[in-house]
Amino acid sequence: MTKNSWAIFFVLLVSNTILSYSPTALTIKGWVFFLGVLVPLIVGIRTSLAEGSTGADLFETELFLGRNKIVLTLLVAIISIALRFFDLTHFRPWITGDEALHGFLAIGLCHLWNWQFFYTVGEHPPLLIWFVSFFFGHFQSPYFDLWFIPACFSLMVVPLGYLACKQFFPGGLSAVFSVLLACSFWPLYFGRFCHQGIFIPFWELAGLYLLGSWLREGNKRIRWPILLGLWVGLGTLTFTAWAVVLLLFILMVGSIKEKVSNRSVALFFGSLLLGSTPFLIAVFQTGYGHHLLDSSSLNQGFSSSHVLATHLSYLSCLYWGSLQGDTSYGPVWGGMLNPVLSSAFFIGVIVLIRHKRDPKFQWIFWAMILCFLPGFLASDYVEFNRVIQTMPFIILIAAMGLLALLSKINKNVRWIFFCLLIVPSVLLDIHHLLIPMADSPYYQAYKKLDSLAGTKGPGIIYTDFMPLSYGHSLNVMSYHFNAAANPVLDLKKSTWAGVVTQADTAPYLLQRFAGAYSEDLGNKAPVEEASLALVVVPINLENRETFERWADAQEFFNRLNLEAENSYNNNDYFVKGLEDFKEGYSRVKDDPYLRTCYWEWGSQYQLGSSHEPNVFCLQNAIRKGYPAPHLYFKLGNLMTLEGKWTKAREAYQTALKMAPGDRTILEALQAEETARTK
Numbered sequence: 001m002t003k004n005s006w007a008i009f010f011v012l013l014v015s016n017t018i019l020s021y022s023p024t025a026l027t028i029k030g031w032v033f034f035l036g037v038l039v040p041l042i043v044g045i046r047t048s049l050a051e052g053s054t055g056a057d058l059f060e061t062e063l064f065l066g067r068n069k070i071v072l073t074l075l076v077a078i079i080s081i082a083l084r085f086f087d088l089t090h091f092r093p094w095i096t097g098d099e100a101l102h103g104f105l106a107i108g109l110c111h112l113w114n115w116q117f118f119y120t121v122g123e124h125p126p127l128l129i130w131f132v133s134f135f136f137g138h139f140q141s142p143y144f145d146l147w148f149i150p151a152c153f154s155l156m157v158v159p160l161g162y163l164a165c166k167q168f169f170p171g172g173l174s175a176v177f178s179v180l181l182a183c184s185f186w187p188l189y190f191g192r193f194c195h196q197g198i199f200i201p202f203w204e205l206a207g208l209y210l211l212g213s214w215l216r217e218g219n220k221r222i223r224w225p226i227l228l229g230l231w232v233g234l235g236t237l238t239f240t241a242w243a244v245v246l247l248l249f250i251l252m253v254g255s256i257k258e259k260v261s262n263r264s265v266a267l268f269f270g271s272l273l274l275g276s277t278p279f280l281i282a283v284f285q286t287g288y289g290h291h292l293l294d295s296s297s298l299n300q301g302f303s304s305s306h307v308l309a310t311h312l313s314y315l316s317c318l319y320w321g322s323l324q325g326d327t328s329y330g331p332v333w334g335g336m337l338n339p340v341l342s343s344a345f346f347i348g349v350i351v352l353i354r355h356k357r358d359p360k361f362q363w364i365f366w367a368m369i370l371c372f373l374p375g376f377l378a379s380d381y382v383e384f385n386r387v388i389q390t391m392p393f394i395i396l397i398a399a400m401g402l403l404a405l406l407s408k409i410n411k412n413v414r415w416i417f418f419c420l421l422i423v424p425s426v427l428l429d430i431h432h433l434l435i436p437m438a439d440s441p442y443y444q445a446y447k448k449l450d451s452l453a454g455t456k457g458p459g460i461i462y463t464d465f466m467p468l469s470y471g472h473s474l475n476v477m478s479y480h481f482n483a484a485a486n487p488v489l490d491l492k493k494s495t496w497a498g499v500v501t502q503a504d505t506a507p508y509l510l511q512r513f514a515g516a517y518s519e520d521l522g523n524k525a526p527v528e529e530a531s532l533a534l535v536v537v538p539i540n541l542e543n544r545e546t547f548e549r550w551a552d553a554q555e556f557f558n559r560l561n562l563e564a565e566n567s568y569n570n571n572d573y574f575v576k577g578l579e580d581f582k583e584g585y586s587r588v589k590d591d592p593y594l595r596t597c598y599w600e601w602g603s604q605y606q607l608g609s610s611h612e613p614n615v616f617c618l619q620n621a622i623r624k625g626y627p628a629p630h631l632y633f634k635l636g637n638l639m640t641l642e643g644k645w646t647k648a649r650e651a652y653q654t655a656l657k658m659a660p661g662d663r664t665i666l667e668a669l670q671a672e673e674t675a676r677t678k
Helices: 005-021 026-051 066-085 097-111 127-138 142-166 171-183 185-192 196-217 223-237 242-255 262-275 277-286 290-295 304-319 339-354 359-371 373-377 384-406 411-434 441-456 473-477 506-512 544-565 571-587 592-602 612-624 629-641 645-658 663-677
Strands: 460-462 496-502 517-520 532-538
Touching (some): 005 304, 005 339, 005 384, 066 142, 142 473, 171 411, 196 242, 223 262, 242 384, 262 277, 304 384, 359 373, 441 532, 460 544, 496 506, 506 517, 506 532, 544 571, 544 592, 571 592, 592 612
Antiparallel strands (some): 496 532, 517 532
16 A cells, blocks of 8 residues: 555545535535545545555555454444334334335235235346245234345345355454444445345355355355355346346356366356246246336436436545435445545545555455446436445445555554544434434324224224325334224224324315224325325224124225236236226225225326326216315316316316315416426
8 A cells, every 4th residue: 555545544534424424516516536546546546556565565464363263243233223222213214105005915915815926117136025925924013024125135244254254364354344344334224124135235245155166166166156056046036137247157157167167167057047936937937127127217207417417426425425315225424434434445446556466455446336327327317225245345445445555654652543433424324324214104093003003002003004105104004003904803893993094184084984083194285185184993793793894895906006016017817907997996985985985096106108098087986976175176186188278177177166275286376387388
C-alpha cells in the first residue's frame, strides 16, 4: 500500500461524510466528489503503481489476535447474534408488501401443497415460500415466522464468509472480512427482510468455499466439483438474481480448467445440470423471462435521464444515497457503506489495482462488475436486492482497504487503530438501523385485533374482501388468531368478527349490525384512495349465520387473490381466476356488503383496451351494494379514460357531495375540465 494511504483515507472520509449526510446542493456535491473522491483515488492509484507490487503489504499483515483469538471470536459471535435477533420489531413494526405476499403464498401451501416453481409477477423461485410455509405450519408468531429465517441466513454469512475468504487469503483478511460481515449495515439490513435475496450471500459464499476446497485438493477428491455443481445448480431455487452468480461460477470453473482434470470439470457441469433440473423443467412447462423484460429498458417508456439515474443510483447508493429519492431495500440514510467503510472501500480499490496481476484480485474486480448486471439492465426503479450478490465482494474490498491501512501501523498498537476505525463504523450503522420505518394502517388494525384475540379468543376476520392493491399483510399477520383463515381454529367458537374496510363503507356496517363499532386506522386519505377503518361486531345468535356466510366468501376471495397474484405472466391462472369470479357470484348475491366487495373486485380485471367491463362492475357495486364515495370516484376515473366527460363529471360530483370538503376531488374536477377542453 502507498505511503500516503492514511492521508488519502482521511480526505476520502471527510468527502464521503459530506456526500452522505450533508443537505448541500448537487452542484456542490459534484465538486466534492471530483476533488474529494475522484482526485485522491487517482493519486492513490498512480502512487501505488509507481511503487510497484510485492504483495507483502497485504498478504503478510498480522492482526493483533494472538492468544486472544478465542475471546475475540466469541465477542464477534455474541455481537453478530445480538444485532440480528434482539428486538427485531423495533426497526420495523410492520411487514413490507413483498413479505406479506410471501407469507400469503406460504399460507396457501399450508392448506394445499403444490410443487409450483415460479410465483407472482416477479417469477420468484419457491425456496423462500417453502421455508415460510413450514414456519407458519409449526409456529404461532407471524413475526417469528417471517423474520427468523432472514436473521438466521444473515448470521450464517459471518462464519461462512471467514471460511470462504480463508480458502483464498490468509487469516488476517479473513478475520477483518468476518468482522465487517458481523456488524456492518448491509449484512445486517438484508437480514431484516423476508425476501428471496436473503439466500444469495449465503449461497454465494458457500459456493466460493467449495470452489476453494476444489482448488486446494485438485484432483485428489471428486466430491468438491460434484458438490459445487449441485450447489450452484440448486441456487436456481433461491432468487432471480442468482443467474449472474451461476454465470460467475461457470466462468470461474472455465478459468481453472488447466489446474484440474477434465474429468472433474465434466463432473461439475454434470452436477450443475442435475441441480438445475427443477428450474429447467419449470421453464419448459411455464416459460420464463417475462419479468426480466418488463423491468428492462427494452420494454419501458422511461426517459433516458430516468434510466441513467436508475443505473447510477445502484452505484451512488453504495456510498452516499440514491439519485432518485426512494430506494427499495436500500439505505434510508446515507449509503449502504458508511463513510468509514466507503473510504476503506476506495483504499481497497487501490489495493486491487496494485495487485492487478494476481488472478485472485482480478476475479474479485470482475466478479463485482458482473454481479451488478441485474441492476444495470433494469430501468424501472432501484431495487437493491437485485444486486445483493455484490455485497460479499464490496465488503471484502472494504476489508482489504482496512487491512492495507493497518499494515502501515506498528503491530503492537494495531489493535488501537483497528478499534478507532471499527467502533465509529459500527455506531454509524447501528444508528442507521435504529431509524424507525413508518408503520401502516394495517399495523394499527393488527394491534387492535391482536388485543381482542388476547382477551376474547380467536375471531372471524375478513382480510381478503378488498381489491388486490391493498395487499395481504393483515391476512398474514392475523392468521394465527383468524378462524376465517386458519383451519385449526373452530369458527363456531368465535365471539367476535372484524373487517378492515374503506372508511366510507364502515357507516353502512355500523347501521346494519347492533353493537358494532369502528376505529379509525390513522390514514387520513383522500376519497379516491379511501381511508381505512376497522369494524368490530360482537357475534350473537342473530348474526352468526351472516358471519359464517361471510367466512365462506372469505375463502372465495382468498382463492381469487391467490389466482390473481400468479396470473400476471400466466394466462392459465388469469382465465381460471376469471372463471372462478363469474361462478362465485352465487356466494355473495344475498348480501349487500359482499356484493359491493365482489363487484369492486371485478373492476380490477383487464379484459382488453376497453374499460367498459370495469365500468359495468363499478356500476353494479354502486347499484347492488353500498354506494360509497370512493366507488363513484373510481367510476369517474374510468369514464374519463373512456372519454365520457359528462358521465365522469357526474360521478365526481356525486363523490364530492358524499364527501364534502375533499379538496382532492375538486382538483380532479378541474383536471377533468382541463383534459376536456384539450
